[in-house]
Amino acid sequence: MSSAPKVLLVDDDPIMRELAYEKLNAANYQVSMAENGAAALTILKRDGADLVISDLEMPVMDGFELTQTIRADRAIAQTPVIVITASDHADAVDRAFGAGATSFLAKPINWTLFNQAVKFVLRASNDQRALRQARDQAEAGAKFKDGLMSVMSHELRTPLNAIIGFGQLLGERFAQQNDPLHKEYADYIIDGGRRLLNTISDMLLASDAGSGPIAIAEAEATVGDVIAAARTISASVIATTQTDVIETVQDVDLAINCDQRLLARALSKLIENAAKFSPRGAKIIIGAALTKSGDLALLVKDEGPGMAPGRLKQALAPFAQSDMSLKRSEQGLGLGLPLAGAIARAHGAQLKVISTVGLGTRAVIVLPADRLCSPAAKRAENAA
Numbered sequence: 001m002s003s004a005p006k007v008l009l010v011d012d013d014p015i016m017r018e019l020a021y022e023k024l025n026a027a028n029y030q031v032s033m034a035e036n037g038a039a040a041l042t043i044l045k046r047d048g049a050d051l052v053i054s055d056l057e058m059p060v061m062d063g064f065e066l067t068q069t070i071r072a073d074r075a076i077a078q079t080p081v082i083v084i085t086a087s088d089h090a091d092a093v094d095r096a097f098g099a100g101a102t103s104f105l106a107k108p109i110n111w112t113l114f115n116q117a118v119k120f121v122l123r124a125s126n127d128q129r130a131l132r133q134a135r136d137q138a139e140a141g142a143k144f145k146d147g148l149m150s151v152m153s154h155e156l157r158t159p160l161n162a163i164i165g166f167g168q169l170l171g172e173r174f175a176q177q178n179d180p181l182h183k184e185y186a187d188y189i190i191d192g193g194r195r196l197l198n199t200i201s202d203m204l205l206a207s208d209a210g211s212g213p214i215a216i217a218e219a220e221a222t223v224g225d226v227i228a229a230a231r232t233i234s235a236s237v238i239a240t241t242q243t244d245v246i247e248t249v250q251d252v253d254l255a256i257n258c259d260q261r262l263l264a265r266a267l268s269k270l271i272e273n274a275a276k277f278s279p280r281g282a283k284i285i286i287g288a289a290l291t292k293s294g295d296l297a298l299l300v301k302d303e304g305p306g307m308a309p310g311r312l313k314q315a316l317a318p319f320a321q322s323d324m325s326l327k328r329s330e331q332g333l334g335l336g337l338p339l340a341g342a343i344a345r346a347h348g349a350q351l352k353v354i355s356t357v358g359l360g361t362r363a364v365i366v367l368p369a370d371r372l373c374s375p376a377a378k379r380a381e382n383a384a
Contacts, residue, residue, distance in 0.1 A: 037061030
């Protein structure tokens with residue numbers, strides 16, 4: 001059974017102290033008393049309290065200064081304070097709240113209201129304490145998760161790179177020896193290592209995106225460079241699904257300021273999604289063109305089954321696939337669209353997805369016009 005709440009009663013009027021003491025004691029509170037703010041601070045720092053009830057006008061240290069001092073001391077700053085005033089000055093309550101008071105009562109005291117105010121403030125304080133504890137636990141969990149992800153990244157990337165590298169050496173050796181069976185085994189090792197490495201990278205990026213905007217390393221790149229890099233990343237999925245990829249690019253040499261690696265990764269996620277969820281051998285269009293407003297639209301369009309609005313909303317959330325069971329036909333964590341959206345936002349861009357059941361899906365990353373390199377500036381740079 002929990003102990004009764006501790007209340008510190010502060011008032012220079014001994015009659016007022018005794019009356020309030022009797023009311024609080026009858027309600028089974030543990031009550032301590034002080035005749036001014038300085039004495040109250042000594043008791044509060046020594047014994048603690050769940051609630052301070054203080055008169056505003058007292059000698060040595062008044063209620064205003066007491067409240068301000070409590071709020072300035074980190075160890076006791078969260079202690080709720082009810083102030084009691086008999087002042088006729090309209091600004092007394094405003095000053096009290098400005099000092100950090102939680103609530104106030106006016107003299108002469110309505111003792112029924114007094115008891116209810118004490119109960120209300122204590123309950124609200126307990127709720128706030130529970131919220132702070134939940135927040136602290138959540139922050140601690142987030143820090144632990146970020147630390148764990150960093151350790152996983154280091155501890156798993158190193159052996160995986162070794163596995164992939166030696167798998168490639170074995171594959172080359174078996175190819176030279178005209179040993180297709182063992183060459184196929186080596187390719188399985190390489191493919192599995194790369195898939196696991198990509199999964200780890202996606203989880204790390206999702207963790208970064210959950211903690212705030214993804215940091216990008218800006219540099220100049222052409223639209224053609226970004227699309228070529230995205231197709232390289234997606235090559236395995238494209239080959240497996242036998243997808244027919246068609247490019248319709250307005251200007252492959254158009255230069256943009258971006259993180260080429262991340263932007264290509266975002267585009268590759270859209271390409272891989274289109275390939276995975278389209279019929280085998282279906283056409284996928286990769287497009288790039290300037291909009292009427294001068295923005296750059298990077299488009300991936302497929303002939304897949306499309307998605308209903310509710311399903312589309314789910315697909316834009318992390319770790320969501322239409323089937324997340326272990327028996328699902330499509331691999332992956334369901335991070336494709338969320339990661340593409342996070343990378344787009346890091347560039348000040350938007351990811352727009354339009355999907356119609358039976359007609360396919362269009363996913364567009366719209367980069368703002370200020371991401372485009374000025375042709376005039378480019379010519380001046382080349383001339384220099």
